[in-house]
Structure formats: structure tokens, C-alpha cells
Amino acid sequence: GAVVSQHPSWVICKSGTSVKIECRSLDFQATTMFWYRQFPKQSLMLMATSNEGSKATYEQGVEKDKFLINHASLTLSTLTVTSAHPEDSSFYICSARVLRTTTSTDTQYFGPGTRLTVL
């Protein structure tokens, strides 16, 4: 299957600082990527849709000024958590959909996730 990578895999930062998380599609191009957040013992929650060359689309309740998304190329999307606070501590996961020619469907592949801890 397609490979999606994230960097860093974990990060610890002080309250009030900003943290950037990178999401890369390694063997395919993705005009659209998605960012999810997952709290302990909970399911994944969609935060935003990242569109190459245009503004991201945020889900209701997600602050666009706090979670800055940039999709500057077909293989890279970044999520910047600005002025991070302890309540932003979570597991952030990116993904992208890839067309599967064998089944004429598209499949969503996920990155390994980034664990953010804000002190």
C-alpha cells in the first residue's frame, strides 16, 4: 500500500510555544490530505482537510488560527499548533486517499501519528 510518513513521531513542548508536524506521502502524490486528532481511549476525530495550493477546510469546532495547515506541495502537508496549551496534548494523525486501480476505488492511508505533549 501507499506510505505516509510523519515527523516528528513525538514532541514535548512548553505551554505557549508553537509546534510544526510534517506529513509526507512517500510514493504517491496527494492533492488532498487529512488531519485527525485522537485523545486516549477515543476514536479519531477529523480536524481538517488540507488542499494543495489552497486553504484548508476545518471541521466545526476546530480553530483555524490555532491549527495552521499548509499544503505547499503534492507530497507535503504541515500542521502547526500555535501557542500550544496542555489541552492540545494529543495524538495527531495525517492521511491521504490513493486511487487503487485494481479495484477502481480509492483507499485512505494513514501516517504513524505524532504524539504531542504540552507541559
Next chain:
Amino acid sequence: LAKTTQPISMDSYEGQEVNITCSHNNIATNDYITWYQQFPSQGPRFIIQGYKTKVTNEVASLFIPADRKSSTLSLPRVSLSDTAVYYCLVGALNQAGTALIFGKGTTLSVSS
């Protein structure tokens, strides 16, 4: 997007076959079904995907009845390493700009 309903948890023993059923009563004609596996602190991993009838790959089988209002993921001869959360998702075909929405998933616990 069609809402899915799965059992919250299931228990099994090593070597047994496990069947996890997902209900998606409002599935649309253009929707397909995908199952993912997630281990703690990892991103979801694609298991299998299908539109109708039966699909089989090297790790699982997916059974979809004619009305497509449910689907069953079948894991043959599970091992301890199959302990994970399994998600059933429904998404429209060929809409690369639309994200899949996750439900609560099924936590499978495999014991020796």
C-alpha cells in the same frame, strides 16, 4: 456519510476465527466499506475494502450481503498480536477530497 455501528468490544482466544459485524443501514449506492486496524499510539492500518459480496486477502475476509446494510470482517486463527481496535468505515467511491469519518470501533482482545 453512512453511520456505522459496531460492538464496542470482543474477546477471543488464540487460534479462533473472529467475526466482527458492522451495521451501516443508510449506506448509499456509491459507498464502499473499508476496515482498519489500530494499535495503541499508531496510525490506523488498512485491512480490507469491498463494495459487495465477498473479498479476501492475505489477512482477512470481508462479507457483504446483497442489501449491503451490514458487513462482517473475518479474521482467521487470531493470535495475540491481533489485539487491537478495528474500525469499519463507509465512504463514497472516487471522492479523494472527502475524509472518512471514524466511529467508536471494536476493541478485540485475544488471550492465550
